[in-house]
Amino acid sequence: MSVTDLKTIAVELQSLGVRTLGGPSGVEGRRGGAGPSDAGFLWLDGAPLTVPVHAEYAERSPYELHLADSGRAGTLFRAGEEIGRVNLHPRPRIYDLETADGTPYWKIALMHLDSLASTVFQRCVYWGTHEQCHFCAIGTSLKEGRTVPVKTPAMLAEVAEAAARLDGAKDVTLTTGTPNRADRGAAYMARCAEAIRESSGLPVQVQIEPPDDFGWFQTLRESGVESLGLHMESFDPVVLARIAPGKAAQGVPYYLSAWEAAVEVFGPGQVSTYLIIGLGEDPRSITEGVRAAIDRGVYPFVVPLRPSPGSILAHETPPDPVYVREVYEMVAPLLAEANMLSQNARAGCVRCQACSALSTFERAFGGGRNGAAPATAA
Numbered sequence: 001m002s003v004t005d006l007k008t009i010a011v012e013l014q015s016l017g018v019r020t021l022g023g024p025s026g027v028e029g030r031r032g033g034a035g036p037s038d039a040g041f042l043w044l045d046g047a048p049l050t051v052p053v054h055a056e057y058a059e060r061s062p063y064e065l066h067l068a069d070s071g072r073a074g075t076l077f078r079a080g081e082e083i084g085r086v087n088l089h090p091r092p093r094i095y096d097l098e099t100a101d102g103t104p105y106w107k108i109a110l111m112h113l114d115s116l117a118s119t120v121f122q123r124c125v126y127w128g129t130h131e132q133c134h135f136c137a138i139g140t141s142l143k144e145g146r147t148v149p150v151k152t153p154a155m156l157a158e159v160a161e162a163a164a165r166l167d168g169a170k171d172v173t174l175t176t177g178t179p180n181r182a183d184r185g186a187a188y189m190a191r192c193a194e195a196i197r198e199s200s201g202l203p204v205q206v207q208i209e210p211p212d213d214f215g216w217f218q219t220l221r222e223s224g225v226e227s228l229g230l231h232m233e234s235f236d237p238v239v240l241a242r243i244a245p246g247k248a249a250q251g252v253p254y255y256l257s258a259w260e261a262a263v264e265v266f267g268p269g270q271v272s273t274y275l276i277i278g279l280g281e282d283p284r285s286i287t288e289g290v291r292a293a294i295d296r297g298v299y300p301f302v303v304p305l306r307p308s309p310g311s312i313l314a315h316e317t318p319p320d321p322v323y324v325r326e327v328y329e330m331v332a333p334l335l336a337e338a339n340m341l342s343q344n345a346r347a348g349c350v351r352c353q354a355c356s357a358l359s360t361f362e363r364a365f366g367g368g369r370n371g372a373a374p375a376t377a378a
């Protein structure tokens, strides 16, 4: 599979999804919640990818994955034409474990390929109000009994230690609903990160909204947090006000100041923002947002909209792959020029890269991931 092919295929897979056939239990992945919900995890020519597998639009995708009996690999077809082999991630061993009080580890944290990920606080001050983010589905996992409301530092420490030992976890990604309008969860996230570092030694990324006091960034750093996500999902002011009213109320200037303060503490390339494309934005706002981020040392983690079940945007479809590709073609050289390629990120979504095909575009500049599915777990 050539790199050019890989780029097209990766972008198309994330926008169009894939139908799966055969295998013992389908593709390892997850339904609903925050992060790569409703997606399967796979490795394509060394690139990690989360790909929609359950969504309705995936039924119409030209891509089909024929799974081997082992469920560990498959053959990918596009419109009936064989493309090549795909490796699947094994079922994590930690999914068979539980805490002493009987809480299954998978209710505490999930393996996103080789990143252990957890939503620490499963409620959000915006959820169910006019301020709710339209792309978010944080309330659904709790309602469906797939998680617990709050993960304690001790729970996370226990699962992280096991994930590093049994499943080859390389880092921990901690996100959260916004629990209050003051520190936005920073103090509690710091305690969780510290416990994880002590038990597992894994680097931790924390994703929060900008807190009222930027001094929290230093506290997080001292607790062992290595990377920080401060996500402003759109740079189009009209779109941001519509799809993330709570965030829009904090204001773009406040986000920019927070980015600058955070980069002072964590260093260039260790602070990141999600930038979701396909929300109806003016395409010029993407260039503007990407430049605003990179100029401040913030990595723009550009992802196509993936409509999550349970979110307000659940019935939308991801953007046209041609549009997504144009954006990645624009962003990758800017990242290279700023010496901010993804492989320098120590933890979090930028290190993982699976929810964006951007890393396959970074390859032309010596960046991106080129790994393989680990051989852990049977």
Ligand code: SF4
Pocket (backbone or CB within 6 Å): 035, 036, 050, 112, 113, 115, 117, 173, 348, 349, 350, 352, 353, 354, 355, 356
């Ligand atoms: S990029 Fe982030 S949300 Fe996506 S699979 Fe990786 S850790 Fe999870």
